[in-house]
Amino acid sequence: MSSLFVALSVGSLFLTGERLLAVVAGTNECADGCRYGASIVGALTFMTSLNPWTWSGITEVYSLNLLLLTTSWASAWIAVGILGLRSGQPRSIGEPGGASHPQSSVWLFVSLILASLGLANHHATALLWLPILMLMLISIRRRLLRDIRFLGATLTSIVLSLSIYLYLPITAKTDPGLGWGGIHSLPLMIRHVTGEQYQSQLGYGAESLEVASQFLWMLLMGCGLPAALLLAMGVLGSFSRLGCLDARLLAIGVPISLIGLNFLLSISYIAGPEDRMAYDLPATTAWCLLVTVGAWITLRFVLKGSVLLWTSLLGVVTVGWNLTMNFDICNLRYEKTARIFVQEMLDQVPDGSVVLTSEWNFYAPFLYMRQLENYRPQIKVIDVLLMRRFWYLDYLERTMPQLVAESRQDFDRFRREVTGFDLGLPYDQSRIQQFYNNLVRRWIEIGMSGGGAFADWSCLERPQERSWIQGLEIRPEGLLLCLVGDACSGVGLVAPKDRANLGYLRSKLKLDVDTGDFVPLLGRYDPYRKVWTNYQKAVEASLIQGIEEGADSELSKRSQTYRRWYPEIDLLLKRVGQRYQRLQ
Secondary structure (H helix, E strand, O other): OHHHHHHHHHHHHHHHHHHHHHHHHOOOOOOOHHHHHHHHHHHHHHHHOHHHHHHOOOOOOHHHHHHHHHHHHHHHHHHHHHHOEOOOOOEOOOOHHHOOHHHHHHHHHHHHHHHHHHHHHOHHHHOOHHHHHHHHHHHHOHHHHHOHHHHHHHHHHHHHHHHHHHHHHHHHOOOOOOOOOOOOOHHHHHHHHOOHHHHHHEOOOOHHHHHHHHHHHHHHOOOOHHHHHHHHHHHHHHHHHOOOHHHHHHHHHHHHHHHHHHHHHHHOEOOOOOOHHHHHHHHHHHHHHHHHHHHHHHHHHHOOOOHHHHHHHHHHHHHHHHHHHHHHHHOOOOOOHHHHHHHHHOOOOOOOOEEEEOOHHHHHHHHHHHHHHOOOOOOEEEEOOHHHOHHHHHHHHHHOHHHHHHOHHHHHHHHHHHHHHHOOOOOOHHHHHHHHHHHHHHHHHHHHHOOOEEEOHHHHOOOOOOHHHOOOOOEEEOOEEEOOOOOOOOOOOOOOOOHHHHHHHHHOOOEOOOOOOOOEOOOOOOHHHHHHHHHHHHHHHHHHHHHHOOOHHHHHHHHHHHHOOOOOHHHHHHHHHHHHHHHO
């Protein structure tokens, strides 16, 4: 579905660019080869740009939102073409003077409905389009603000989009796999819809500069340097080639305004979640429309000769550049990292064990495999970060009734305290922390009496969430930490079954080995980086354990084992030895 939606959005972006150019040219002639050629170049640039291409292969909401955004834009430009440009002499497409107003109202209504559906699908990105849409329409016909049909269409679209949310309480009662948000009442639905759960992710800070550089890089390099040159041609050429101020406002001002609004949204969104780049998709769309304008000006006013020939040349250059730069990143044909990571994480875990995690790149695919494939149903995997959400505790009680029953007193105490925090009610931080530690340690005891108790490496990274692990003796066990029990062998060997996948994973990273720094030179929340870091930490812990055993043969054996799939093993051995000497 993601691939289909992005493919359709390429077609709707072509239509958007073609209608935009028809409006600014003041013509509706079908024989305008420059207009179609430029629209093809813009659509091909969009199709092969890093951001849209990436999300076409990922199961997320953004591909559908991109389709709704681009089709809404296409409908709006069709309506603008019918209304015509506001200038000294009205220039219209269709009937003279924009007389075909009822038809434009239909397209406006379609555009507003699609934009509202996008708002219901993912409000943060679709919200950017609504003020730009209003600006564009009002610049054409200011009396739209007093038009009953336009106001009625706007109000209807808002009501219809909000009505989609009424389905949430219904589906929440059908026992969904996770039931995110726990929407069982109208107040909880309003809290969920308004995004109150995620307010902690908004704000400006030191990370805003990092996000700004990512934003600009995604446009400049993600869409390609040839596209950037065409865009510059469009912006500069519009002042000399588009005499009408309204034409420049629509062709250049509207996309630039959307890019500016998207920039403000992006730098206010913490540089953390794996899907942050998806928030830049509206800017990528607007950028490619500017590329369309630049290609049109280039074809129409600069180049001489066959339009088909020059269109083909521009398309080959822009697409060829993007394919060269983006294909290896976006090619997911052999992508098995998520599944293999889960399998290798739990490979040495016995049935009946409790596994505590705060690594979403492990837990999310595990939920899929558990829910749809009944994978390892006897293992109790718990996300210690989601425990702050009352609805996640409901999920645990529903899916792990025996574990909850054996820890009933601690479970109920913690749920009672943390619910106040989750719902924005008064709460006692110290009591929440105390009950949280008690509950997790109780689960560890239950796990030790069964198959074993384990935690992943990310549980050591957060001061508050790792407080329960203090005082416990931990031993590396494969990709996990064994929280001392009968199930812990203490061997600590990392034995990946699929080395080909590790090679694939390693090819996605760039490591600064010259400085001895093994932190991948990628965003801190990049999923490939986070998965590789788990392997790296496990290998490092295994080597330290080999040193502690005092047997050179054991250390040599381990290093030779890892050398086959860990290219920087010699540097890591040196780093581990230096660290061990400092500890001694």
